[in-house]
Amino acid sequence: MDAVAHQLRPLLDRGDLRGALDVLTPLLPGQPGSATHLNVLSGLRVYLRWLEETGHALLNVSDSQARDYSAWLAAAYAPATHKNRLTQVRWLYDLLQHHGLVTDNPFRRVQGALNHAHDHRPVYSPDDIARLLQEANPEERALVLLGAHGGLTGPEVRGLTFEDIDFAHGKIHVSGRTVQATEALMGALERWGHQRGHTALFRATGPLFDLPTPFQLRKKLHFLCQRADVTYRAWHALRHAAGLRLLEPGLNAQTRQAAQEHLGLHSDESLRPLVKLKKASTPL
Incomplete structure (x- = not known):
């Protein structure tokens, strides 16, 4: 030996x-x-x-x-x-x-x-997301919607704090940008926040989730996919779903600019793969 x-x-x-x-x-x-x-x-x-x-x-x-x-x-x-x-x-x-x-x-x-x-641009379909939300507990629901509606990256979600969320105006401040949350997303954040001790009278502080490593975020999403019988895809597939949702009104310059700002993308080039994905998913 x-x-x-x-x-x-x-x-x-x-x-x-x-x-x-x-x-x-x-x-x-x-x-x-x-x-x-x-x-x-x-x-x-x-x-x-x-x-x-x-x-x-x-x-x-x-x-x-x-x-x-x-x-x-x-x-x-x-x-x-x-x-x-x-x-x-x-x-x-x-x-x-x-x-x-x-x-x-x-x-x-x-x-x-x-x-x-x-495979480079995987995406959760609207049906996938509906099934995930149907099976999700309050924490998982908030996580899924932060990706699928909020368009946040995995690191942004893991680092999110109560101080980043404007519950009164439905906004999330993250990575130097302000994300306007959907009603469903804000409802999920309010419900999860309440479980974490956040109320109208007592504002919680600190991390919104206890997810110190990327592995733990992947694990939560993976287990939820198993329960919902949805094919697991990495976190960015939720973000891609948000991008397609933002491009739903059309591919004009105004819609593209709004999607780019919402997702925190810094160039037309960085949005191009989502535009291609949108075109591929739109019936002729």
């Missing part, structure tokens, strides 16, 4: 996956602190969280476990990210195999999703 295996074995025997990752971190691809190194580390943390949540083992890895993880990635991420995350786990098992801790790397036999061009 080499020095790395000698350090890892007791950590893994007691289920300390994070301690094991600390030992492996200096051995991962890329210079420490580089974008490559940090991205691989991030991908492995995603895998370790998945192991903890599903009860799978790190070392007793099988072909079915590799397929299960690939299927979960396919549901949770865009095709390019799916492929990257699989590559990162392949590196992990190559490393463990090199140090004699596993004898096989089944992730070498699992392929990522094909990166089709039409």
Whole structure:
């Protein structure tokens, strides 16, 4: 048993996956602190969280476990990210195999999703959103509508505070812009805010949601999609739904400008993919 295996074995025997990752971190691809190194580390943390949540083992890895993880990635991420995350786990098992801790790397036999061009702009349809809202609890309803009506990004939603919301005038102040909320969105925010202690007499402060990491936001949306029997798509698919909703009146210059301002886009070019998506979804 080499020095790395000698350090890892007791950590893994007691289920300390994070301690094991600390030992492996200096051995991962890329210079420490580089974008490559940090991205691989991030991908492995995603895998370790998945192991903890599903009860799978790190070392007793099988072909079915590799397929299960690939299927979960396919549901949770865009095709390019799916492929990257699989590559990162392949590196992990190559490393463990090199140090004699596993004898096989089944992730070498699992392929990522094909990166089709039409997958680059996924969107939740109006029917999808209606089904999500039908199944949603107050928190999930507020989250879905912040994306599908408010057009907020995932980081904007996670960072949203009570101070950012003008309940009296139906406005949300975020990332240097003001978003005019729909009646449905404000109703959802008021109901969720009430559960968090916000009333007309007592104004709550601080974070609107307890979602410190992107993973937790993805997890909430993923579980809601499962309950509603809706195909999971990443958060930006809700934002794209908001964009299509804003472009519903037509594709004239005024509507495009209003959509651009609502979504916080800074150029006509950045709106162009949504315009193309709108044209593709409009019957001839």
